Amino acid sequence: MNETTGLQPFYAMEINALARGLEAEGRSVCHLEVGEPDAPPAPRVRDAVRDVLERAQKYTHFAGLPALREGLARYYAEQHKVAVAPDSIVVTMGSSSGFILGFHGAFGPGATIAVTRPGYPAYVNGLVGMGFRTVEIPLSAANGWRLSAAEIEAAHARTPFDGLLLASPANPTGAALSRPQLAEIVATCARLGVRFISDEIYHGLDYRGPSVSALELGRDAIVINSFSKYYCMTGWRIGWMVVPDDLLRRTQILQQNLFISAPTLSQVAAIAALDERDYYEAQKAHYAENRLLLGQGLRALGLDAAEGDGAFYTYADVGRFTNDSLRFCRDLLQQAGVAATPGVDFDRTNGGRFVRFSYAGSRATIEQALERMAGFLRR
Structure with missing residues (x-):
């Protein structure tokens, strides 16, 4: 970590770059490091883009194409049973620019x-890079x-904060x-x-029930x-x-000036x-199968690994083998050709004993990675 700025590298991307370098040298690598689906977009998505490639690609409305915002409003009506006005939606360059707009739209300097x-x-690194202060609330496997x-209440009593960012x-x-858990959090913040x-x-990637949006509450x-x-x-x-x-208006103005519009x-x-649901x-059914395969495989190797409720990650405790997850992941890549993300990416305090494995790829990749890890751990 850079002690002056509080920034540290995004280790998932650093491991990915090292892995790509090994592949360029002819090495075989099993990619479990990046949260990236192995499948392409739906065929109709690719067809839609081909259909407009020959047309002029100009800026869209700063908040996004009306058809897209209307489609997203229908998404909330169908999936979450809530009415969202298309004008309340801002289309962004991935979630990353959404966070930038959200932070600067809602909070003043130094919040x-x-x-x-x-x-x-990217939460902590992004906030620090934009001049905000952060408070970390520790969670546990228990x-x-x-x-x-x-x-939340206890953390706020210790160090008051202006906003809470949470993924579920x-x-x-x-x-x-x-x-009920999300509703209690929303009420506490209010x-x-x-x-x-x-x-x-x-x-959409929940395996134990439907996703709950904060907009429902x-x-x-x-x-x-x-x-x-x-x-x-x-x-x-x-x-x-x-x-x-x-x-809304402040966010729209920031969008106009920082990004103009999302890519057409x-x-x-x-x-x-x-x-194309x-x-x-x-694809989700494929992840669900991988989730069980990877969790069972890691536990068979002696790692404490719960599957989790959603997304496509297993956060495994590797403490019986190391307390330096960054070195562990570098060695695992160099010696066994398995790319994984060190826990210090997600937890600068206790992440030395954890590793994140992504199961968004193919079943064959996971099976091969588990086989390679077995040899690596035996050594």
Whole structure:
């Protein structure tokens, strides 16, 4: 970590770069490091883009193509039974620009935002890089890595914060909140005067029940989502946010000035993707099989690995083998050709004994990775 700025590398991407370098040298690598679906977007998505390739690709409306925002409004009506006005939606360049707009749209310079630990590394790095302060609320495997309202209240009493950013299902643990649990968190934030930011990028990838949106519980939360995960469109860099009325105009102005608009071709692809849920549910069924295969395989190797409720990650305790997960992952890659992400990416305090494995790839990749890991751990 850079001690001056508080920034540290995004180790999932650093391991991925090392793995690509080994592959360029002719080595075989099993990729379990990056949260990236192995499948392409639905065929109709690709067809839709081909159909418009010959047309002029100009800026769209700053908030996104009307057809896409209307499609997203239908998505909320159908999947979550809530009415969302298309004008409340801002189409973004992936969830990443949604976070930038959300932070700067809702908070003034130097505001304090609470996040969970472990959590997605770009939360802390992004907030620090933008000049905000962070408060980390530690989670534990004992309660399934789920944040509780009581923990929010206790953390706020110790160090008051202006906002809370939370993902359900979560990266790296896959933990997902039930509707009552999320409702209690939303109510607690409202009572404390804390703006809630709901990261719903892994919605649709719940294995124990339907995803619950913060929009089902009120309209004060900033909701951020993306086509990257469920819709298999990581490289298209297309997402969206639903913005409360009191922040909407400021967010729109920031979008105009920081990003102008999301990529036109990606928006066209997203419109088509919304109507292809059968295809994406088939991908989800594939992840569900991989989830069990990887969890069982890791436990057979002596790792403490729970499958999690959603997303496509297993957050495994490797403490019986190491307390330096970064070195462990580098050695695992160099010696066994298996790429995984060190826990220090998600938890700078206790992540040395954890490793995140992604099961978004093929069954064959997971089987080969488990075989290679068995030899590596024996050594």
